[in-house]
Amino acid sequence: xxxxxxxxxxKDSWYACxxxxxxxxxxxxxxxxxxxxxxxxxxxxxxxxxxxxxEAAGLPLVTVETxxxxxxxxxxxxxxIRLAVEEYGIEGVVTGALLSVYxxxxxxxxxxxxxxxxxxxxxxxxxxxxxxxxxxNGFRAIITGVFAAPFSADWLGREIDRELLHDLQQYVxxxxxxxxxxxxxxxxxxxxxxxxxxxxxIQESEKEYANFRGxxxxxxxxxxxx
Amino acid sequence: xxxxxxxxxxxxxxxxDEFVAPVARIVSRAGYEWREVHFSAISxxxxxxxxxxxxxxxAIKDNVFAERAxxxxxxxDVNVPVLGICAGMQALCLIHGGFLRLACExxxxxxxxxxxxxxxxxxxxxxxxxxxxFACDPPPGWVVMASSxxxxxxxxxxxxxxxxxxxxxxxxxxxVVEQFCALCRT
Numbered sequence: 001x002x003x004x005x006x007x008x009x010x011k012d013s014w015y016a017c018x019x020x021x022x023x024x025x026x027x028x029x030x031x032x033x034x035x036x037x038x039x040x041x042x043x044x045x046x047x048x049x050x051x052x053x054x055e056a057a058g059l060p061l062v063t064v065e066t067x068x069x070x071x072x073x074x075x076x077x078x079x080x081i082r083l084a085v086e087e088y089g090i091e092g093v094v095t096g097a098l099l100s101v102y103x104x105x106x107x108x109x110x111x112x113x114x115x116x117x118x119x120x121x122x123x124x125x126x127x128x129x130x131x132x133x134x135x136x137n138g139f140r141a142i143i144t145g146v147f148a149a150p151f152s153a154d155w156l157g158r159e160i161d162r163e164l165l166h167d168l169q170q171y172v173x174x175x176x177x178x179x180x181x182x183x184x185x186x187x188x189x190x191x192x193x194x195x196x197x198x199x200x201x202i203q204e205s206e207k208e209y210a211n212f213r214g215x216x217x218x219x220x221x222x223x224x225x226x
Numbered sequence: 227x228x229x230x231x232x233x234x235x236x237x238x239x240x241x242x243d244e245f246v247a248p249v250a251r252i253v254s255r256a257g258y259e260w261r262e263v264h265f266s267a268i269s270x271x272x273x274x275x276x277x278x279x280x281x282x283x284x285a286i287k288d289n290v291f292a293e294r295a296x297x298x299x300x301x302x303d304v305n306v307p308v309l310g311i312c313a314g315m316q317a318l319c320l321i322h323g324g325f326l327r328l329a330c331e332x333x334x335x336x337x338x339x340x341x342x343x344x345x346x347x348x349x350x351x352x353x354x355x356x357x358x359x360f361a362c363d364p365p366p367g368w369v370v371m372a373s374s375x376x377x378x379x380x381x382x383x384x385x386x387x388x389x390x391x392x393x394x395x396x397x398x399x400x401x402v403v404e405q406f407c408a409l410c411r412t
Binding site: 019020023024092094101105106108109111112115116117118119120121122123124125126 | 238239240241243244247248251285286287288330332333334355357359396397398
C-alpha cells in the first residue's frame with residue numbers, strides 16, 4: 001500500500017514513518033507549514049527543515065502553507081493530502097499521533113472524506129518503551145522548543161539520549177509533564193534516523209528563551225555523509 | 227489468559243499497533259496475561275484454556291472482517307466472556323443475526339446508558355472515542371445497553387457474557403476493558 005507520512009520534522013512523525021516503512025511502501029512526506037505559532041494541529045519550530053530531512057531520507061515532499069486559523073487549516077491539510085494522492089498515488093496517510101484525540105480525529109475525518117486509509121502506529125503507545133526505542137534504534141532528535149515549567153534554556157538544542165531521558169523522567173514525576181512531550185511541553189527536530197541516508201549537521205542556530213518558553217531556531221544546516 | 231483477536235485486514239498490519247496494542251496494555255496493567263492472534267489464523271487450540279476474548283477494532287476503512295464474516299462462526303459456540311470493540315462488535319452482531327448499516331462517527335461522542343451494566347461502570351452517560359463507518363442493528367433479543375445520537379453503542383447477549391461496544395474503550399475509557407477482565411476472572 002502506498003502511503004504518505006504527515007511530517008512535522010519531530011520525533012513522532014519520523015518514528016511513525018520508520019514503522020510504516022517496515023510494513024508498507026512510504027512514497028512521500030506531507031508537510032503543512034503554519035504561520036500561527038499557537039496552531040493546535042501543526043508543530044512549528046523548524047518546520048522549514050523538513051525539506052532537508054526529506055532529502056536526507058530520499059523521500060519526495062508535498063508541502064502546503066496555512067495561516068493556521070483553527071479549522072480552516074484543516075482545509076489546507078486536506079489540500080496537501082489531495083496533492084499527495086494526485087502526485088504520488090497514495091492510498092493512505094500515516095501520522096505520529098500519540099494521544100491527541102483532537103489531532104487524530106481531524107486527520108481521520110479528512111482521510112475518511114477522501115476515501116483513504118489512516119494509520120497511527122504510535123497511538124496510545126507506552127511512553128517509556130517508545131522513548132527508549134527511539135534512542136536505541138538510532139534516532140537522533142534535539143529539543144527545539146520548550147513550553148512548560150521547569151524547562152530552562154539549557155534544554156534547548158539538547159539531544160534526546162539516555163541522560164536526557166533520565167532528566168525528563170524526573171520532571172514527569174515531579175512536575176507532571178508527559179515523557180513524550182505530548183502535552184506540548186517540548187518540541188523536537190530529528191537530525192538523523194536509520195532511514196536517513198545522510199545526517200543533518202546544524203551550522204548556525206540561536207536560542208530564544210523567557211519564562212519557561214523557548215525556541216532553538218536553526219538558521220543554517222547542511223547534509224553530511226553518515 | 228485473555229485472547230486478543232486482531233481483526234485488521236491482514237496479520238501484522240500497520241493497524242495492529244493502533245488497535246491491538248493499546249488494549250493489550252490495559253489488560254497487562256490490570257494484571258492479566260494475554261496473547262494475540264489474527265482472526266484469519268484462529269484455531270480451536272487458541273480458544274482452549276482462555277478466560278475471555280477481546281475482538282479488537284480496525285482502521286475505519288477496513289471492513290475486510292465483515293466481508294469474511296464466515297470466519298467468525300466459532301463465536302457462536304464460545305463459552306467464555308467475549309468483548310467486541312467496534313469492528314469486534316460488528317463481527318459479534320453479524321454472526322448472531324444482526325445487521326450493519328452505514329453510520330459514521332469520528333471523535334468524541336456522548337454515550338447515554340440505557341441499560342446499566344457493571345461493564346459500563348453503572349454510569350448514566352460518558353464521553354467516548356468513536357471511529358467507525360458502519361453501525362450495528364443488534365441481533366434479535368440482544369440487550370441495548372447504551373446509544374449515541376447516531377447508533378447503538380453497547381449491547382449484550384440476553385443470557386451469555388457476550389458484549390459489544392461501538393466506541394473505543396482503549397481511548398479514555400480503560401475501565402470498560404478492566405471491568406471485562408474482572409468478569410473473565412469470575
